[in-house]
Amino acid sequence: MRPRIAFLGLGLMGAPMARRLAEAGTDLVVWNRSREKTVPFRNIARIAETPMAAARETDAVFLCLTDADAVEAVVLGPAGLAEAGQLKRIVDFSTISPDRTRIIAARIAEATRAAWIDAPVSGGVPGAEQGTLTIMAGGVAADVEAVRPLVAPLCARFTHMGPVGAGQVTKLVNQIISGCTIAVVAEAIAFAEAAGIDATCLTEALAGGFADSAPFRLFAPRMAARDYSRPIGSSRLMLKDLDAVLEAGRKVDAVLPMSSLAAELYRATARYGLADSDIAALIEVLSGDAGKRN
Amino acid sequence: MRPRIAFLGLGLMGAPMARRLAEAGTDLVVWNRSREKTVPFRNIARIAETPMAAARETDAVFLCLTDADAVEAVVLGPAGLAEAGQLKRIVDFSTISPDRTRIIAARIAEATRAAWIDAPVSGGVPGAEQGTLTIMAGGVAADVEAVRPLVAPLCARFTHMGPVGAGQVTKLVNQIISGCTIAVVAEAIAFAEAAGIDATCLTEALAGGFADSAPFRLFAPRMAARDYSRPIGSSRLMLKDLDAVLEAGRKVDAVLPMSSLAAELYRATARYGLADSDIAALIEVLSGDAGKRN
Numbered sequence: 001m002r003p004r005i006a007f008l009g010l011g012l013m014g015a016p017m018a019r020r021l022a023e024a025g026t027d028l029v030v031w032n033r034s035r036e037k038t039v040p041f042r043n044i045a046r047i048a049e050t051p052m053a054a055a056r057e058t059d060a061v062f063l064c065l066t067d068a069d070a071v072e073a074v075v076l077g078p079a080g081l082a083e084a085g086q087l088k089r090i091v092d093f094s095t096i097s098p099d100r101t102r103i104i105a106a107r108i109a110e111a112t113r114a115a116w117i118d119a120p121v122s123g124g125v126p127g128a129e130q131g132t133l134t135i136m137a138g139g140v141a142a143d144v145e146a147v148r149p150l151v152a153p154l155c156a157r158f159t160h161m162g163p164v165g166a167g168q169v170t171k172l173v174n175q176i177i178s179g180c181t182i183a184v185v186a187e188a189i190a191f192a193e194a195a196g197i198d199a200t201c202l203t204e205a206l207a208g209g210f211a212d213s214a215p216f217r218l219f220a221p222r223m224a225a226r227d228y229s230r231p232i233g234s235s236r237l238m239l240k241d242l243d244a245v246l247e248a249g250r251k252v253d254a255v256l257p258m259s260s261l262a263a264e265l266y267r268a269t270a271r272y273g274l275a276d277s278d279i280a281a282l283i284e285v286l287s288g289d290a291g292k293r294n
Numbered sequence: 295m296r297p298r299i300a301f302l303g304l305g306l307m308g309a310p311m312a313r314r315l316a317e318a319g320t321d322l323v324v325w326n327r328s329r330e331k332t333v334p335f336r337n338i339a340r341i342a343e344t345p346m347a348a349a350r351e352t353d354a355v356f357l358c359l360t361d362a363d364a365v366e367a368v369v370l371g372p373a374g375l376a377e378a379g380q381l382k383r384i385v386d387f388s389t390i391s392p393d394r395t396r397i398i399a400a401r402i403a404e405a406t407r408a409a410w411i412d413a414p415v416s417g418g419v420p421g422a423e424q425g426t427l428t429i430m431a432g433g434v435a436a437d438v439e440a441v442r443p444l445v446a447p448l449c450a451r452f453t454h455m456g457p458v459g460a461g462q463v464t465k466l467v468n469q470i471i472s473g474c475t476i477a478v479v480a481e482a483i484a485f486a487e488a489a490g491i492d493a494t495c496l497t498e499a500l501a502g503g504f505a506d507s508a509p510f511r512l513f514a515p516r517m518a519a520r521d522y523s524r525p526i527g528s529s530r531l532m533l534k535d536l537d538a539v540l541e542a543g544r545k546v547d548a549v550l551p552m553s554s555l556a557a558e559l560y561r562a563t564a565r566y567g568l569a570d571s572d573i574a575a576l577i578e579v580l581s582g583d584a585g586k587r588n
Contacts, residue, residue, distance in 0.1 A: 098489065122500075122504060123503060134499070134503040136500075159495065159498060159499035161491050166490075170491060170496070172485070173482045173485060173491075173505070174500055174503060174504065174505045176478065176481060176482040176505075177478055177510065178505050180474070180478040181475060181478060181504075181505075181507070183552055184471055184475060185471060187549070187550060187552050187553060191466070191467060191548040191550060191553075192467045194546040195463040195542065196456070196463070196546070197460045197464060197467075198455070198456060201455055205451070205455060206430075206464070206467070206468055206471070207451065209416040209428040209468060209508070210468065210471070210472035210507075210509055211467070211470075212507065213475070213504075213507035214503070214507075249485055249488070252485075252488040252489050253488060254488040254489065255481070255580050255582070257580075258474070258552065258555060258556070258559075259478075259485075261551055262552070265551065286549050286551075288549070
């Protein structure tokens with residue numbers, strides 16, 4: 001029998017993920033807070049009026065929402081999942097804090113017996129469209145294994161990292177490394193320019209070595225060219241993630257010098273009016289160009 | 295005709311590089327400050343008594359030495375290259391400062407008309423053995439192109455970055471990114487552990503994503519396992535490179551917050567008695583383990 005899945009949240013990431021599930025033959029029910037985003041799904045899924053209605057009689061409920069408040073509203077708010085009767089499993093692709101995850105998971109388990117799997121994703125819109133996301137899962141092992149075939153159309157990698165919350169911790173680890181690496185690449189490009197070499201040659205020159213990484217290949221050329229078109233991510237979003245890292249870090253007494261500094265650099269970038277430019281605009285602050293703009 | 299090359303400096307990197315040149319059919323003359331390192335070359339190269347003697351009638355002189363003082367001694371010291379009469383080209387694989395490079399290059403050009411190509415390498419001993427080094431070259435374009443076929447047996451990549459000194463600047467760029475990335479990986483592993491997840495799963499979970507890089511794949515497992523055997527590099531050497539970055543940065547007014555912080559973290563690691571352990575031992579400082587050791 002075709003698995004029946006409710007997909008709640010058809011944003012930038014959620015829409016292509018839900019579309020891939022429909023194309024893989026899932027019996028799909030979708031819901032979105034603003035109804036117009038459900039329109040493109042009319043021919044490939046049923047449209048539900050509320051999270052509660054969407055969730056009934058499903059094998060799993062998938063969430064892909066902006067933040068913890070949105071997740072809490074959809075799960076515990078009016079006409080939310082808590083009012084759907086008994087539920088099997090909830091897979092949350094949203095990136096929210098490990099702490100909020102554990103609280104929401106405990107409350108919905110009381111109300112519906114639903115098992116929670118936090119499953120934040122990495123890979124961006126291209127990964128969502130191509131079904132090549134990296135997914136880091138937290139939850140009871142049996143539940144994680146039960147949803148593995150259901151999420152298979154979405155990802156190249158689905159790793160069980162530990163109990164509920166462990167997926168969100170792993171996403172924070174991912175953001176520490178990617179957020180700091182982008183800042184380091186900006187610093188290296190600014191240094192190269194100050195020292196008089198053509199920074200546009202660096203991506204080629206350093207390819208395949210210890211300086212090479214996906215953020216280097218993606219952002220070094222954009223930084224060297226001061227090209228912020230077709231934005232890949234913003235300083236505002238990276239700052240939100242790194243501030244979440246620092247908040248989580250304080251709760252477990254983690255020492256985070258590099259992440260703290262990188263967060264302040266993104267904060268400075270935002271102060272220079274570049275919060276919503278592509279994250280490559282961090283180069284403006286490190287090169288001093290930001291001070292020369294009007 | 296077989297190219298005739300003098301190779302000066304048969305250390306950890308130089309020896310496998312010289313060996314590859316011999317195997318590629320080069321007419322090789324070698325010299326090393328301590329003579330016992332020339333012994334393994336007896337059947338594949340001629341052994342010279344001095345840099346001056348080695349350099350005579352060669353197509354190029356290759357240097358692979360520990361630091362700028364060693365380069366200066368071999369080039370401008372007694373029985374050095376400056377006393378060899380007219381020379382064609384000197385290719386310096388050593389990692390030394392851009393400033394010292396420019397000074398030494400100018401002085402040897404006066405004495406012998408030799409063209410200087412600074413060509414620091416990245417890729418470590420495995421890259422030297424396999425001939426897959428990444429080489430970043432500074433010098434006059436015609437000279438860089440003239441030596442390209444001679445260095446071909448050594449590298450996967452040989453990029454002309456600009457005038458004399460530009461190769462050394464590019465190597466510093468490489469060290470900014472790799473030195474900071476290793477520090478960031480240590481911080482991320484320490485955070486993961488403090489937050490209660492199994493850090494040994496991270497390499498697998500984050501593979502192929504934005505957190506992935508050669509330093510991540512190499513050092514994350516060693517850090518998670520506190521395994522410093524078979525050292526890949528030491529905090530002492532990384533600190534030397536990052537201090538060279540900071541010195542070069544001050545001369546050109548570059549802003550280097552992440553590199554400065556990473557340098558201080560390696561300095562702290564050295565203060566905890568871990569200067570000559572594998573660089574992965576930085577995890578001891580960020581996790582707090584260093585304070586628990588005897």
